[in-house]
Amino acid sequence: MAISPSTPADVAQALSIHGYIPDEGLATSIFLAMTLHRPLLLEGEAGVGKTEVAKVLSRWTGGELIRLQCYEGIDVSQAVYDWDYSRQLLHLRAAEATGESQGLSTDDLEAQLYQEKFLLKRALLQAIGNTGTIPPVLLIDEVDRADDEFEAYLLEVLSEFQITVPELGRFSATHPPLVVLTSNRTRDVHDALKRRCLYHWVEHPDFEREVAIVRLRVPQALDSLARQVAGAVETLRTLNLYKPPGVAETIDWAQALAALGRQHLDEAVVAATLGTVLKYREDQDRTRQHGLAALVKQALERSLATS
């Protein structure tokens, strides 16, 4: 059965049960995407949890997660469908060997070859051609990496929710999939595509929400550790780094600390685990310049100030 939430608050609650804590804006956008059957375009810094939205939606609704990773040069045979050529050739050979093809016209042969059993369905066709009762979740990841031509095609698919295979006919969705697109803004996604979609810019979470996320995703970390890590990350984000840590890094860091059996941040352990949060040498240098002791101190103060 397809789930239909009745308010954005329902969405927020359901997602947090399944391991994702959205803010109000994101919950509203998801709610609208589900009720209005529109694709949802998520943009934001790397590591703020854009891809995760699709995964949690799939866990919640029970719909199959179908992922299409975009890259430059992606085309129909990789995104929509392809024919299984080796099977087609084998089929022709077999037909010849058994004498079945004798007396068949080219058209008949062709009709034999272009049947659905020789069709390799790729992500888009899988999502559109699904016959289940639960609509699948279609994740179109990093759509900005694909070329403009592909985007135009995507626009057509997402507005009609149908795909035409010239040799076979038209596939249309019985239950339109729940579509999540993500973009890192390496280039602007075309306006026409954006117009089809609901749009949400995903922000870094605020302190309390980040603590909640760490608690949820790293249950073995103590509350004090979660608060300190979130506090330290908050400070790191103000240091003008090349790549300010996202939520993904915060979770990684908390996991690393928990695995080391730490319950508090201190200078030595921060120095040892800095590589899980900061992935540029220059960023690490800058943080050391700022002072690891100062970072730990700020994190401690932050973690106590609001509790």
Place this chain on the structure above:
Amino acid sequence: MAVAFARILRGAGLKAPLGSVIAFVDALGQVGMQERSSVYWAGRATLVRNPEDIALYDHAFAAFWTDLWQLLPTVTTEEMQITLAIDDDNEDDGADEDGESETNEEPMITLRFSATEVLRHKDFATYSPDELRSAQELMTQLRFIGPPRRSFRQRPNRHGRRPDMRATMRASLRTGGEPITRCWRDPGDRLRRLVLLLDISGSMEPYARAMLRFVHAAVSGRQRVEAFAIGTRLTRMTKELHSRDPDLALARASERVHDWSGGTRIGECLRTFNDQWGVRGMARGAIVVVLSDGWDRGDPAVLAEQMQRLQRVSYQTVWVNPLKVTPGYAPLARGMAAALPYVDSFVEGHSIAAMQQLAQVIAGTGTRTQR
């Protein structure tokens, strides 16, 4: 009510196409209108499409929400006026410029042909307005090709090295299922992205307008070009320059860029570019061209650091300096000196001829000038 709000947004300079407004109405139907925050988020999901527009939206929304409960009619009339005023402006601009070019048309043409050679080598800074105009026309004729890079997408090619199963299968049907004619394919070529960063600070004033024309020629002339203005801050002007009509494009770009002839913080601007666009993907494998005289009021260390970052991700970095041609020029400007180690090609940019040379450098056929 939704329509009235869309009006306000349009008045504030945000595009709100009809489709989005309809989606907004639908969305309101779902979340209701009782709570400020649900109306706010419903509007943001349906009407906003760029993070840059969020501030605008917030502003318009705040105005709208307070007014909504007080005087709805006044709001609409007021906003009508603003929209009209903007329209008037545009029309006026267009009309003015059309008029000018019409009256100047005949003398312009003769001037252009007789003086082309002289113009080609003349310094932009010493141009008269008329000369500038015809120089700009010359510039429109520049075309940029640039070294291709291998694309992932494959194209049919008789001499290719990868089997094209789909076409082979099709062809085999003609021979009763025997794949006699074999088809091949090969990866095609793609243009590399070209990123132009134009310095529009006070010290560049004599050159910036002419160079903007150059940038426009690049943006409208081929695909995959991005253009930014750097001054006290970074402004993206790719969209504004997309129009084929140069006057319209330049007018739009000038409107968009607020810090014409102000100070320069090249390092800071490059940092913003790297953080928000470049390192994420726009500059990766691209040809990055900085058009600047290198006078930077910021910290040269920042500039050096950011240029280094840029060079690490890009295919080629080109620095165009209009002052380079000055006899006895040495890159003494602190910013220029700091950036030079991370520049692959350092070229002149004071005249049409120099710009043509630049186009060649971009195309990979020109001689690379040694630093």
